[in-house]
Amino acid sequence: MIYKDxxxxxxxxxxxxxxAGIDIETTSDVNAFRIRMPNDSIVEMPPDFNVFxxxxxxxxxxxxxxxxxxxxGTDNNYTSGxxxxxxxxxxxxxxxIPAA
Amino acid sequence: MGTxxxxxxxxxxxxxxxxxxxxxxFIYEEKDTHWLGSGVYFFLDKSLAISWxxxxxxxxxGSINNPAIIEALISLDNDVVCDMxxxxxxxxxxxxxxxxxxxxxxxxxxxxxxxxxxxxxECAFFNWLTKKLGIKCIICNFQKRSLxxxxxxxxxxxxxxxxxYVETQMCVKDASHIVDRKEIS
Numbered sequence: 491m492i493y494k495d496x497x498x499x500x501x502x503x504x505x506x507x508x509x510a511g512i513d514i515e516t517t518s519d520v521n522a523f524r525i526r527m528p529n530d531s532i533v534e535m536p537p538d539f540n541v542f543x544x545x546x547x548x549x550x551x552x553x554x555x556x557x558x559x560x561x562x563g564t565d566n567n568y569t570s571g572x573x574x575x576x577x578x579x580x581x582x583x584x585x586x587i588p589a590a
Numbered sequence: 591m592g593t594x595x596x597x598x599x600x601x602x603x604x605x606x607x608x609x610x611x612x613x614x615x616f617i618y619e620e621k622d623t624h625w626l627g628s629g630v631y632f633f634l635d636k637s638l639a640i641s642w643x644x645x646x647x648x649x650x651x652g653s654i655n656n657p658a659i660i661e662a663l664i665s666l667d668n669d670v671v672c673d674m675x676x677x678x679x680x681x682x683x684x685x686x687x688x689x690x691x692x693x694x695x696x697x698x699x700x701x702x703x704x705x706x707x708x709x710x711x712e713c714a715f716f717n718w719l720t721k722k723l724g725i726k727c728i729i730c731n732f733q734k735r736s737l738x739x740x741x742x743x744x745x746x747x748x749x750x751x752x753x754x755y756v757e758t759q760m761c762v763k764d765a766s767h768i769v770d771r772k773e774i775s
Binding site: 491492494496499500502504506507512 | 622669670673678682686690693696697698699711718722725
């Protein structure tokens with residue numbers, strides 16, 4: 491295979507997604523992500539939380555602050571915040587659950 | 591132009607389809623749950639094709655009442671084959687999925703882990719990848735719990751040998767590369 495940089499657009503990707511029968515309208519609730527933490531507690535994510543973004547820094551109000559890098563597959567790095575507990579293991583993306 | 595490789599691969603179908611496939615080649619339907627996107631699917635291991643033919647999940651993939659196996663010769667230029675058995679390609683595809691998902695997310699497609707969504711997303715991703723790279727075939731390994739693998743007396747010890755059986759599937763996107771077809775017993 492010839493490896494090349496892939497350029498695409500949102501419209502192009504959505505065309506394939508819609509052709510596969512995925513209804514964007516019913517899965518567009520981007521304002522309410524929830525995450526299941528390793529201790530099984532569930533917390534609400536900020537509205538601008540980018541699930542697979544590069545090093546998205548976000549704060550879970552009042553408790554935790556992490557750097558995430560799913561792209562590079564590194565562990566979550568403790569950064570700052572009022573931590574009552576530190577999780578050393580990467581949070582598996584599969585733990586993300588869609589908002590109800 | 592890369593090296594031309596010829597693969598021998600096996601496809602399970604209903605006996606009633608054999609004559610037209612052998613004579614006129616495969617025709618595939620666009621389906622939204624095909625795990626490697628649209629195309630004609632083959633196993634590299636004949637026994638898996640036989641097993642599939644006997645246990646085809648009929649609701650999704652068509653009905654096989656009287657199973658038959660077609661052996662096909664598939665001739666492909668390496669430049670148009672996405673062979674995910676190679677680590678470099680496997681990692682490249684994973685990175686491509688990151689790109690795909692980022693744009694999907696921007697388009698308000700959100701994470702959903704139900705099986706129906708996963709199947710459709712996988713199909714959409716590979717159809718997109720096929721277009722972006724101009725590939726004609728995807729080859730990859732699957733490790734499924736449902737494979738008909740026997741247990742041995744010292745199963746626990748054998749499992750520690752770390753020997754995995756994986757099934758290899760080919761999804762051919764352009765049937766003109768399927769250069770020969772015959773029914774086998």
